[in-house]
Amino acid sequence: MWKLLTDSSCDLPVSFYEENDIGHISLSCLIDGEVVWGKNKSIEASTFYQMMRDGAKPTTSQVNPQEARAFFEEYLAESKELLYLGFTSGLSGTVNSARIAAEEIMEERPDVKIIVVDSLCAAMGQGLLLYYCNKLWKEGKSMREVADFAESNKMNVVHLFTVDNLFDLWRGGRVSKTSAFIGTLAAVKPLLHVNYEGKLVSVDKCRGRKKALNSLVDMMAEKMGSKKDINKEMIMINHGDCLEDAELLRDMIKERFGYENFMINNLSPVIGAHTGPSLIALFFMGDVR
Numbered sequence: 001m002w003k004l005l006t007d008s009s010c011d012l013p014v015s016f017y018e019e020n021d022i023g024h025i026s027l028s029c030l031i032d033g034e035v036v037w038g039k040n041k042s043i044e045a046s047t048f049y050q051m052m053r054d055g056a057k058p059t060t061s062q063v064n065p066q067e068a069r070a071f072f073e074e075y076l077a078e079s080k081e082l083l084y085l086g087f088t089s090g091l092s093g094t095v096n097s098a099r100i101a102a103e104e105i106m107e108e109r110p111d112v113k114i115i116v117v118d119s120l121c122a123a124m125g126q127g128l129l130l131y132y133c134n135k136l137w138k139e140g141k142s143m144r145e146v147a148d149f150a151e152s153n154k155m156n157v158v159h160l161f162t163v164d165n166l167f168d169l170w171r172g173g174r175v176s177k178t179s180a181f182i183g184t185l186a187a188v189k190p191l192l193h194v195n196y197e198g199k200l201v202s203v204d205k206c207r208g209r210k211k212a213l214n215s216l217v218d219m220m221a222e223k224m225g226s227k228k229d230i231n232k233e234m235i236m237i238n239h240g241d242c243l244e245d246a247e248l249l250r251d252m253i254k255e256r257f258g259y260e261n262f263m264i265n266n267l268s269p270v271i272g273a274h275t276g277p278s279l280i281a282l283f284f285m286g287d288v289r
Contacts, residue, residue: 002081002143009087010127028061029269037269045266049241049277058273063094068101090198120198124236125159158286159194162212164278225287240277
C-alpha cells in the first residue's frame with residue numbers, strides 16, 4: 001500500500017496525522033537563534049504568540065534536501081510508493097528540497113516511486129487539500145489517481161485571510177512600518193488571499209474587525225460557485241491566537257450557508273511568525289481562488 005506524506009505547514013492538529021497514519025515533516029521556527037518549534041520541538045500557540053506580542057521576532061527555516069531525504073527513507077521502510085503533498089513553493093523552498101531528495105532516491109533505487117506535489121497552498125488550505133487526498137486514499141484510490149486529483153483541484157482551494165493588527169504583518173515583513181502605522185490609525189483591516197502562484201497577496205481592505213470577517217463570508221459566497229455542495233463536507237479556519245474571532249467567523253458561515261462541518265486550529269509558528277496572533281484564515285473549495 002502506498003503512503004501519504006506532507007509537512008507541518010498544513011496546520012492540522014497532530015491528532016489528524018496520527019489518526020490517519022499520515023507522515024509529516026516539520027519546518028522550523030526560531031527565536032534568538034534557538035529552535036522553538038520543529039522536529040521533536042513544540043511550543044504552545046498561546047505562549048508563542050504572546051512572545052510575539054512582547055516583541056519577539058521569530059525566523060523560520062525550510063526543510064533542506066538532506067532532511068527531506070531522511071524523511072522519505074524513513075517511510076520507504078514501510079512502502080516503496082510515497083506521495084508527498086508539499087507547502088507552496090510560492091512561500092517556501094521546502095517542496096523543491098523534497099523534489100531533489102525524491103529524484104536522488106529514485107535514481108539510486110529503481111524499485112521506488114516518490115511523487116512530489118507542489119500544493120501551491122498554505123496553512124489549512126494545504127490541510128484541506130490533504131483532507132480530500134486522505135479521503136481518496138481511504139477509498140482505495142491509487143497513488144497516481146490521488147496525485148492527479150491534487151494537481152487538478154489545488155487551484156480550487158480558496159485561501160482568505162485578515163489581520164486585526166497591521167503591525168503583525170509588519171513584524172512578519174509583509175508591510176512597511178509606515179503602512180502599518182497609518183493603517184492602524186485608520187482602523188484598516190487588510191483582506192488577503194493566496195494567489196495562483198501560491199503567494200500571499202492583498203486583495204482589498206475595510207475598516208473594523210467584524211466588517212473584515214463579514215467580508216470574508218461575502219467573498220466566500222462569490223468564490224464558491226459550483227462547489228457549494230462539496231463544502232458541506234468540510235470548512236477549515238486557522239487563527240493565530242484569537243479563537244473567539246475564529247468561532248465568530250464559523251457562526252457567520254453557519255448562519256449564511258447552513259454548513260455544519262468545521263475544523264478550527266491555531267496557525268503554526270512557521271506561518272504565524274510572518275502573520276502574527278491576530279490572523280484569521282478561511283479555507284474552502286471554490287471555482288476560482
